[in-house]
Amino acid sequence: MDDISMLGLCRLGVIGLGTIGSKLTVYLASKKVKVIAYCRNNIDNHRMEIKKIAGRFCASFDISDYIKVTNQIEDICDLDLIIDSTSEDYESKGQIYHIVKTLGNQDCVIATTTSSLDLLRLEHLYKHGQLFGLHLFNPPDKMNLIELTILKESAMTRGMVEKLKRILDDKQFVELPIVQGYVVNRLLFVYLNAAYNYHIETGIEFGKIDICMKLGTNMPMGPFLLSDYIGLDVCLQILQEFYHAFKSDVYRPSSLLVNAVRDGCFGKKVAKGFYVY
Numbered sequence: 170m171d172d173i174s175m176l177g178l179c180r181l182g183v184i185g186l187g188t189i190g191s192k193l194t195v196y197l198a199s200k201k202v203k204v205i206a207y208c209r210n211n212i213d214n215h216r217m218e219i220k221k222i223a224g225r226f227c228a229s230f231d232i233s234d235y236i237k238v239t240n241q242i243e244d245i246c247d248l249d250l251i252i253d254s255t256s257e258d259y260e261s262k263g264q265i266y267h268i269v270k271t272l273g274n275q276d277c278v279i280a281t282t283t284s285s286l287d288l289l290r291l292e293h294l295y296k297h298g299q300l301f302g303l304h305l306f307n308p309p310d311k312m313n314l315i316e317l318t319i320l321k322e323s324a325m326t327r328g329m330v331e332k333l334k335r336i337l338d339d340k341q342f343v344e345l346p347i348v349q350g351y352v353v354n355r356l357l358f359v360y361l362n363a364a365y366n367y368h369i370e371t372g373i374e375f376g377k378i379d380i381c382m383k384l385g386t387n388m389p390m391g392p393f394l395l396s397d398y399i400g401l402d403v404c405l406q407i408l409q410e411f412y413h414a415f416k417s418d419v420y421r422p423s424s425l426l427v428n429a430v431r432d433g434c435f436g437k438k439v440a441k442g443f444y445v446y
Contacts, residue, residue, distance in 0.1 A: 179332055182207055182248040184265055186215040186238070188400075188438075189282055189307055190254030195222045196310040198235035200336055205237050205244055212240045226310070246273045250329050252303065253281040257406055259290065266295040278329045285407040287349050287414065288320055298323045301330065304351050307399075316351040317344045349414055350407075358408055358420065364392035365423035375443045397442035401426060402435045 182205040183194045194206045208215050216238045223232040237244070245251065251269060255261045262281070269277055279295055280303040281288070292300045298321040306312035315337065319326055334342055345351055350358075364378060379391020396404050404426060411420040429442065436442035 179249045179329070180247060181205070182245050182251045184208075184245065184251055184253050185255035186219070187254065187256070189305060189309060190252075191215065191219050191222055192307070193252065193254060193282075193305060193309045194219060194236055195226050195232060197336070198223070198232040199227045199310070201230075201235060202336060203235045203237075205239060205248065207239055207242075207245045209240055212238060242268060242272065245269065248274060248277055250332075251277060251279050253279050253283075257283060257285060257403070257410070259286065259294065262286070262291060263294040266291075270295060276325060278326055280329070280333070284354050285350055285410045288318055288347060292320050297321060298326060301326055302351070303333070304353070306353075313339070313341050314353070315340045315342050316353065317342050318347055318351070319344070320347060350411060354407060355411070358404070358411060361392050361396055361404060362408055362420065362423050362426075365396075365425040368393075369423065369425055393443040396426075397436040397444055397446075400436045400438055401429050401442050405430045 181197070181202060183190050183197070184207045186194070186206055186208040190206070190208075194204050197204050206215070206219065219236060219238060220233065223236070226232060239245075246269075251273075253262060253265065255265055262283070266279065269279065277299070279300045281291055281300060282303055282305050283291065284304050288300070288302045301320060302316070302318035304316035306314055317330065319330065334340075343352075348355065364382075367373070368375065368378060375391075375393040379394050382388055382391040390398065405422055408420050408422040408426070411417075412422065433439070434441050434443070437444075437446055440446040
């Protein structure tokens, strides 16, 4: 796949092929965008996972024609836009940003999908004015919202954002100021953490709390089922980051969550979280 682009003249890459990265790669390909999907390890497993997701996604054409999965660093060194979906920690992202900064296209813009980290700190690890926040939700093909933060207005970054908006024309973009955790996660994780502590306080079963919140507030899921779907390890990481950043007890991770993660109960992805699957 020599001609990488389909985002106007933009050569596009997705780095980090976890849950969001893999599904986002297939979603972009379903819109006939050619994508370089980069991961450092377990490339055969990632290829199989992307093929499996693609098989469920679209029967009208071969999505795989639009995806190149690679672990070769040179494949990402000439890109115009990289969507960073790497692990939610500064060290992992900093390593990738350093590679792109030193070996890649000097005009490359990074859109980070972080849902909890400090965007200004991430920009400092890359380049001023060439990073923006693009908070997608799982699964990215079905969830309609994208929270967007542009740290420094520039023609280069704004141009990339507008190209993405044209491609992802089925999404509602909400542009927000620089607020760590955006709107959704800053409010959602207060609620989830309160639910964990409420269970400890009252002993009311997970299922009963979920039914009450689902039917009483018209939410599609209660807090415990939603947590299992997000991943309890991810919930813990986000709460830890917010507690460290804001020093507020509303984000201090509940012992219920801490103990569940300690015991390997990461949620639906491992068939055991607050519920057993």
